[in-house]
Amino acid sequence: MAHGLWPMAHGSWPVDQPKLCVDMSKRFISIIFCYVLASFGQSTDVAEYCQALTGELAACKNHLAECEAQRKDFTIRSEDRECAIAVENAKLKSEIQRLLKQKQLLIEEKQKLAAEQERLQQNHQACLTPLSVAEQAVEAKRNQLPIPLQETMLPPLQGDNLSSRLRRFLESIDSIRDFDQQLQKPVPTILTGPDGVQREFQMLYLGLTTAYVVAPNAKIAAVGSRQNSEWTWQWKEECFSAIGQAIEISTGKRPPALLYLPVPTNEGDGQ
Numbered sequence: 518m519a520h521g522l523w524p525m526a527h528g529s530w531p532v533d534q535p536k537l538c539v540d541m542s543k544r545f546i547s548i549i550f551c552y553v554l555a556s557f558g559q560s561t562d563v564a565e566y567c568q569a570l571t572g573e574l575a576a577c578k579n580h581l582a583e584c585e586a587q588r589k590d591f592t593i594r595s596e597d598r599e600c601a602i603a604v605e606n607a608k609l610k611s612e613i614q615r616l617l618k619q620k621q622l623l624i625e626e627k628q629k630l631a632a633e634q635e636r637l638q639q640n641h642q643a644c645l646t647p648l649s650v651a652e653q654a655v656e657a658k659r660n661q662l663p664i665p666l667q668e669t670m671l672p673p674l675q676g677d678n679l680s681s682r683l684r685r686f687l688e689s690i691d692s693i694r695d696f697d698q699q700l701q702k703p704v705p706t707i708l709t710g711p712d713g714v715q716r717e718f719q720m721l722y723l724g725l726t727t728a729y730v731v732a733p734n735a736k737i738a739a740v741g742s743r744q745n746s747e748w749t750w751q752w753k754e755e756c757f758s759a760i761g762q763a764i765e766i767s768t769g770k771r772p773p774a775l776l777y778l779p780v781p782t783n784e785g786d787g788q
Contacts, residue, residue, distance in 0.1 A: 641679055648679070652686055655693075661746045663722050665704055666696045697724045703764045706730065710737050711752040721764050727781060729760045742781035753779055 652673040659667055670689050674682045706720040708730060716737070718730035728748070731738045738757040739750040753760075756779050763778060765771040 641677075644683075645677070645679060648683060648686065652682070655686070655689055661743070662693070663696065663725060663728070664706075665701065665722070666692065666725075693725070696722070700767055703767055708739075708750070710735065719764050721760075721767055723778075729763060729778065731757060731760045731764055733761065740779045740781050749781075751779070751781060 656673060659670065662670070670692050671685060673689075674685045676682070701722045703719045703721045705717050707715055708718050709715050710732065716732045716735060718732050718737075721729045723729065726743045728741045728743075729738070730741065730750070736754070736757050737752065738754065738760040739752045740756070740760075741748045741750045743749075759776050759778055762771060762774065763776055766773055766776075
Protein backbone atom coordinates (compact mmCIF):
# COMPACT_ATOMS: atom_id res chain seq x y z
CA MET A 518 0.00 0.00 0.00
CA ALA A 519 2.17 2.77 -1.28
CA HIS A 520 -0.41 5.46 -1.75
CA GLY A 521 -2.37 7.44 0.85
CA LEU A 522 -1.31 5.50 4.03
CA TRP A 523 -0.77 7.35 7.30
CA PRO A 524 2.24 6.03 9.26
CA MET A 525 1.03 5.30 12.81
CA ALA A 526 2.71 3.60 15.79
CA HIS A 527 0.94 0.59 17.23
CA GLY A 528 -1.29 1.52 20.13
CA SER A 529 -1.16 5.29 19.45
CA TRP A 530 -4.22 7.52 19.41
CA PRO A 531 -5.18 9.20 16.10
CA VAL A 532 -4.33 12.89 16.13
CA ASP A 533 -7.25 14.08 14.00
CA GLN A 534 -10.07 11.55 13.82
CA PRO A 535 -12.55 13.78 11.87
CA LYS A 536 -9.91 14.33 9.17
CA LEU A 537 -9.38 10.57 8.97
CA CYS A 538 -13.09 10.02 8.40
CA VAL A 539 -13.18 12.64 5.61
CA ASP A 540 -10.14 11.09 3.91
CA MET A 541 -11.72 7.66 4.16
CA SER A 542 -14.93 9.02 2.60
CA LYS A 543 -12.96 10.53 -0.27
CA ARG A 544 -11.12 7.28 -0.85
CA PHE A 545 -14.37 5.35 -0.75
CA ILE A 546 -15.78 7.64 -3.46
CA SER A 547 -12.57 7.18 -5.43
CA ILE A 548 -12.92 3.41 -5.16
CA ILE A 549 -16.51 3.58 -6.43
CA PHE A 550 -15.37 5.83 -9.25
CA CYS A 551 -12.60 3.41 -10.12
CA TYR A 552 -15.00 0.49 -10.23
CA VAL A 553 -17.26 2.45 -12.55
CA LEU A 554 -14.35 3.18 -14.85
CA ALA A 555 -13.18 -0.37 -14.68
CA SER A 556 -16.66 -1.58 -15.67
CA PHE A 557 -16.35 0.37 -18.90
CA GLY A 558 -12.91 -1.10 -19.52
CA GLN A 559 -11.01 2.20 -19.40
CA SER A 560 -7.68 0.95 -18.07
CA THR A 561 -5.99 -1.90 -16.24
CA ASP A 562 -3.99 0.64 -14.15
CA VAL A 563 -7.19 2.16 -12.89
CA ALA A 564 -8.41 -1.24 -11.74
CA GLU A 565 -5.18 -1.90 -9.91
CA TYR A 566 -5.32 1.53 -8.30
CA CYS A 567 -8.86 0.86 -7.12
CA GLN A 568 -7.79 -2.46 -5.71
CA ALA A 569 -4.99 -0.72 -3.81
CA LEU A 570 -7.42 1.82 -2.46
CA THR A 571 -9.70 -0.96 -1.31
CA GLY A 572 -6.82 -2.49 0.65
CA GLU A 573 -6.04 0.85 2.19
CA LEU A 574 -9.67 1.28 3.21
CA ALA A 575 -9.67 -2.11 4.91
CA ALA A 576 -6.42 -1.24 6.74
CA CYS A 577 -7.92 2.07 7.83
CA LYS A 578 -11.01 0.34 9.19
CA ASN A 579 -8.85 -2.13 11.13
CA HIS A 580 -6.72 0.68 12.51
CA LEU A 581 -9.83 2.65 13.47
CA ALA A 582 -11.19 -0.39 15.30
CA GLU A 583 -7.91 -0.75 17.18
CA CYS A 584 -7.98 2.94 18.11
CA GLU A 585 -11.55 2.64 19.39
CA ALA A 586 -10.59 -0.41 21.46
CA GLN A 587 -7.65 1.51 22.93
CA ARG A 588 -9.91 4.47 23.66
CA LYS A 589 -12.37 2.28 25.55
CA ASP A 590 -9.56 0.59 27.48
CA PHE A 591 -8.06 3.96 28.35
CA THR A 592 -11.47 5.24 29.48
CA ILE A 593 -12.00 2.23 31.72
CA ARG A 594 -8.54 2.50 33.24
CA SER A 595 -9.00 6.24 33.72
CA GLU A 596 -12.29 5.69 35.54
CA ASP A 597 -10.70 3.02 37.75
CA ARG A 598 -7.80 5.33 38.49
CA GLU A 599 -10.17 8.18 39.33
CA CYS A 600 -12.11 5.91 41.71
CA ALA A 601 -8.88 4.81 43.41
CA ILE A 602 -7.75 8.43 43.73
CA ALA A 603 -11.14 9.39 45.20
CA VAL A 604 -10.90 6.59 47.78
CA GLU A 605 -7.34 7.58 48.69
CA ASN A 606 -8.34 11.23 48.89
CA ALA A 607 -11.17 10.34 51.28
CA LYS A 608 -8.72 8.39 53.47
CA LEU A 609 -6.31 11.32 53.49
CA LYS A 610 -9.07 13.74 54.46
CA SER A 611 -10.14 11.43 57.29
CA GLU A 612 -6.53 11.14 58.48
CA ILE A 613 -6.11 14.92 58.35
CA GLN A 614 -9.23 15.37 60.50
CA ARG A 615 -7.93 12.79 62.99
CA LEU A 616 -4.55 14.51 63.18
CA LEU A 617 -6.20 17.91 63.65
CA LYS A 618 -8.25 16.55 66.55
CA GLN A 619 -5.15 14.96 68.04
CA LYS A 620 -3.29 18.24 67.67
CA GLN A 621 -6.09 20.07 69.48
CA LEU A 622 -6.00 17.50 72.30
CA LEU A 623 -2.24 17.91 72.59
CA ILE A 624 -2.61 21.68 72.74
CA GLU A 625 -5.19 21.36 75.52
CA GLU A 626 -3.00 18.87 77.38
CA LYS A 627 -0.03 21.23 77.05
CA GLN A 628 -2.11 24.04 78.50
CA LYS A 629 -3.16 21.82 81.42
CA LEU A 630 0.46 20.83 82.06
CA ALA A 631 1.53 24.48 81.95
CA ALA A 632 -1.18 25.36 84.50
CA GLU A 633 -0.15 22.41 86.70
CA GLN A 634 3.49 23.45 86.47
CA GLU A 635 2.56 26.97 87.52
CA ARG A 636 0.58 25.61 90.46
CA LEU A 637 3.47 23.37 91.51
CA GLN A 638 5.86 26.29 91.25
CA GLN A 639 3.64 28.34 93.52
CA ASN A 640 3.42 25.46 96.00
CA HIS A 641 7.19 25.07 95.80
CA GLN A 642 7.70 28.69 96.72
CA ALA A 643 5.06 28.46 99.45
CA CYS A 644 6.86 25.47 101.01
CA LEU A 645 10.36 26.83 100.49
CA THR A 646 9.93 29.83 102.78
CA PRO A 647 8.81 27.94 105.94
CA LEU A 648 11.37 25.23 105.27
CA SER A 649 14.13 27.83 105.15
CA VAL A 650 12.90 29.28 108.45
CA ALA A 651 12.84 25.81 110.05
CA GLU A 652 16.33 24.98 108.77
CA GLN A 653 17.70 28.21 110.20
CA ALA A 654 15.99 27.59 113.55
CA VAL A 655 17.48 24.10 113.88
CA GLU A 656 20.90 25.29 112.77
CA ALA A 657 20.79 28.14 115.30
CA LYS A 658 20.25 25.56 118.08
CA ARG A 659 23.05 23.26 116.92
CA ASN A 660 25.59 24.47 119.46
CA GLN A 661 23.06 23.85 122.24
CA LEU A 662 22.72 20.16 121.40
CA PRO A 663 24.87 17.42 122.93
CA ILE A 664 28.22 17.19 121.21
CA PRO A 665 27.75 13.58 119.97
CA LEU A 666 24.49 14.67 118.36
CA GLN A 667 26.10 17.71 116.78
CA GLU A 668 28.74 15.49 115.21
CA THR A 669 26.18 13.18 113.57
CA MET A 670 23.84 15.87 112.22
CA LEU A 671 24.52 17.02 108.66
CA PRO A 672 24.23 20.73 107.78
CA PRO A 673 21.15 21.80 105.79
CA LEU A 674 21.31 21.62 102.02
CA GLN A 675 21.32 24.69 99.82
CA GLY A 676 19.51 25.30 96.52
CA ASP A 677 16.01 24.90 95.12
CA ASN A 678 15.76 21.11 95.35
CA LEU A 679 12.90 21.13 97.82
CA SER A 680 12.59 17.36 98.20
CA SER A 681 16.30 16.90 99.00
CA ARG A 682 16.31 19.78 101.45
CA LEU A 683 13.17 18.50 103.16
CA ARG A 684 14.66 15.01 103.39
CA ARG A 685 17.83 16.36 105.00
CA PHE A 686 15.81 18.47 107.44
CA LEU A 687 13.65 15.49 108.47
CA GLU A 688 16.79 13.39 108.97
CA SER A 689 18.08 16.04 111.38
CA ILE A 690 14.77 16.09 113.25
CA ASP A 691 14.77 12.29 113.45
CA SER A 692 18.32 12.32 114.81
CA ILE A 693 17.33 14.79 117.54
CA ARG A 694 14.23 12.75 118.44
CA ASP A 695 16.15 9.46 118.58
CA PHE A 696 18.85 10.97 120.74
CA ASP A 697 16.24 12.34 123.10
CA GLN A 698 14.27 9.08 123.39
CA GLN A 699 16.95 6.39 123.28
CA LEU A 700 19.66 5.43 125.75
CA GLN A 701 23.03 6.60 124.44
CA LYS A 702 26.49 5.20 124.86
CA PRO A 703 28.70 7.09 127.33
CA VAL A 704 31.36 9.33 125.86
CA PRO A 705 34.59 10.60 127.47
CA THR A 706 34.71 14.28 128.35
CA ILE A 707 37.10 16.55 130.27
CA LEU A 708 35.61 18.38 133.27
CA THR A 709 36.92 20.27 136.26
CA GLY A 710 35.83 18.39 139.36
CA PRO A 711 34.70 19.88 142.69
CA ASP A 712 38.34 19.81 143.84
CA GLY A 713 39.39 22.06 140.94
CA VAL A 714 41.24 19.29 139.10
CA GLN A 715 40.53 18.53 135.44
CA ARG A 716 39.80 14.86 134.81
CA GLU A 717 38.38 12.60 132.16
CA PHE A 718 34.83 11.62 133.02
CA GLN A 719 32.48 9.14 131.42
CA MET A 720 29.43 11.13 130.39
CA LEU A 721 26.00 9.53 129.89
CA TYR A 722 23.32 11.65 128.21
CA LEU A 723 19.72 11.26 129.26
CA GLY A 724 17.76 13.12 126.61
CA LEU A 725 18.93 16.52 125.40
CA THR A 726 19.18 18.47 128.65
CA THR A 727 20.28 15.96 131.27
CA ALA A 728 23.57 14.07 131.67
CA TYR A 729 25.47 12.06 134.26
CA VAL A 730 29.24 11.94 134.69
CA VAL A 731 31.47 9.71 136.73
CA ALA A 732 35.23 9.50 137.29
CA PRO A 733 35.81 5.89 138.44
CA ASN A 734 39.34 6.43 139.78
CA ALA A 735 38.40 9.51 141.79
CA LYS A 736 34.97 8.19 142.75
CA ILE A 737 33.38 11.47 141.72
CA ALA A 738 29.93 11.70 140.14
CA ALA A 739 27.59 14.48 139.12
CA VAL A 740 24.30 15.16 137.42
CA GLY A 741 24.16 17.99 134.90
CA SER A 742 21.51 20.12 133.28
CA ARG A 743 21.93 22.19 130.15
CA GLN A 744 20.84 25.80 129.89
CA ASN A 745 21.32 26.99 126.30
CA SER A 746 24.81 25.72 125.46
CA GLU A 747 26.14 25.72 129.04
CA TRP A 748 26.06 22.76 131.43
CA THR A 749 25.55 23.15 135.17
CA TRP A 750 26.91 20.28 137.25
CA GLN A 751 25.68 19.19 140.68
CA TRP A 752 28.35 17.04 142.30
CA LYS A 753 26.86 14.12 144.20
CA GLU A 754 29.37 11.72 145.63
CA GLU A 755 26.55 9.74 147.24
CA CYS A 756 25.24 8.90 143.76
CA PHE A 757 28.61 7.59 142.52
CA SER A 758 27.53 3.95 142.74
CA ALA A 759 24.14 4.43 140.98
CA ILE A 760 25.60 6.59 138.19
CA GLY A 761 28.53 4.20 137.74
CA GLN A 762 26.11 1.25 137.41
CA ALA A 763 24.00 3.17 134.89
CA ILE A 764 27.06 3.80 132.72
CA GLU A 765 28.08 0.13 132.92
CA ILE A 766 24.54 -0.95 131.93
CA SER A 767 24.62 1.38 128.91
CA THR A 768 27.90 -0.17 127.75
CA GLY A 769 26.70 -3.73 128.30
CA LYS A 770 29.10 -4.49 131.14
CA ARG A 771 26.22 -4.96 133.56
CA PRO A 772 22.75 -6.41 132.97
CA PRO A 773 19.78 -4.02 133.12
CA ALA A 774 18.56 -3.18 136.60
CA LEU A 775 16.23 -0.71 138.31
CA LEU A 776 18.23 2.30 139.51
CA TYR A 777 17.33 5.51 141.26
CA LEU A 778 19.21 8.41 139.70
CA PRO A 779 19.13 12.04 140.73
CA VAL A 780 17.20 14.43 138.52
CA PRO A 781 18.36 18.05 138.26
CA THR A 782 15.88 20.71 139.38
CA ASN A 783 15.66 24.42 138.85
CA GLU A 784 16.71 24.99 142.45
CA GLY A 785 19.97 23.16 141.81
CA ASP A 786 19.06 20.10 143.88
CA GLY A 787 18.38 16.63 142.58
CA GLN A 788 16.65 13.55 143.90
